[in-house]
Amino acid sequence: MARLDATAYTEPDWRVHELAKDFTLEDVWSFRTPGAGPDDFPVMLAAMRAAGGIDNQPWLAKFLFAFRWKLGALFDWDKPVLGSRVRSLRDRLPVDLPAASAGLNDDRLPLEPVYELEREAVGEIANKTVHALMHLGWMQGDGGDFELRMAVLVKPNGSFGRAYMAAIAPFRYLVIYPALTRRWEQAWLDREKLLAG
Incomplete structure (x- = not known):
C-alpha cells in the first residue's frame, strides 16, 4: 500500500x-x-467481496469499528440519511451510466453501490457526520502491472462533520487503512481459491 498524491485521482479521466x-x-x-492486467478489475472486486468485510479484519480494526458503531448508536450518528437529508449520488447518474446492484457491502459498513464499470466503481455512505464516497479505480502502476487505487471523497456535515473527520484521521492512517490493505492485497493473491469456493 502506498499513499498517493491527489493527482493520482484527479488526472485520470474517471466518470x-x-x-x-x-x-x-x-x-x-x-x-x-x-x-494484474487491464481486464482484471472485476476479478479483484469479486475477490474482495469473497474475502469478507469487517469481521475478517484484525482484532484492533474490528475493535475500532465496534467502538465507533457504539458511539454512533449512543449519539444517533448512523441513522441512514440517503434519500432523506442527503441526496444519493445515484440520483446524479447520467443515462449512459447505469446504477450498480452490487457493491462492497458489509452489514456493519453499509456502503451503498452507486455504479460499477470495467475499471472503476463507486460506493457511498451518508449519516449525521458525513456523506462519503469510496472510489475504486484500476490503473497501470509504475512497474507495469495494473493496481487497485482507492480514493475517499467526503462532504462533512457542517463543523461537527469536519471535526469528526479530523478526529478519526489518525485511526484511519495507523489502523484501518493498513488492515484494509493487507486484506485486499491478500484477496488478490488468494483470488483463485476465494473464487473457486
Missing part, C-alpha cells in the same frame, strides 16, 4: 469527476496486485 464536484478528496491509496 466520478463529473458527479462528485462538490466532494473534497480526503485520501488516495494504491494496493499491490502483482501480475
Whole structure:
C-alpha cells in the first residue's frame, strides 16, 4: 500500500469527476496486485467481496469499528440519511451510466453501490457526520502491472462533520487503512481459491 498524491485521482479521466464536484478528496491509496492486467478489475472486486468485510479484519480494526458503531448508536450518528437529508449520488447518474446492484457491502459498513464499470466503481455512505464516497479505480502502476487505487471523497456535515473527520484521521492512517490493505492485497493473491469456493 502506498499513499498517493491527489493527482493520482484527479488526472485520470474517471466518470466520478463529473458527479462528485462538490466532494473534497480526503485520501488516495494504491494496493499491490502483482501480475494484474487491464481486464482484471472485476476479478479483484469479486475477490474482495469473497474475502469478507469487517469481521475478517484484525482484532484492533474490528475493535475500532465496534467502538465507533457504539458511539454512533449512543449519539444517533448512523441513522441512514440517503434519500432523506442527503441526496444519493445515484440520483446524479447520467443515462449512459447505469446504477450498480452490487457493491462492497458489509452489514456493519453499509456502503451503498452507486455504479460499477470495467475499471472503476463507486460506493457511498451518508449519516449525521458525513456523506462519503469510496472510489475504486484500476490503473497501470509504475512497474507495469495494473493496481487497485482507492480514493475517499467526503462532504462533512457542517463543523461537527469536519471535526469528526479530523478526529478519526489518525485511526484511519495507523489502523484501518493498513488492515484494509493487507486484506485486499491478500484477496488478490488468494483470488483463485476465494473464487473457486
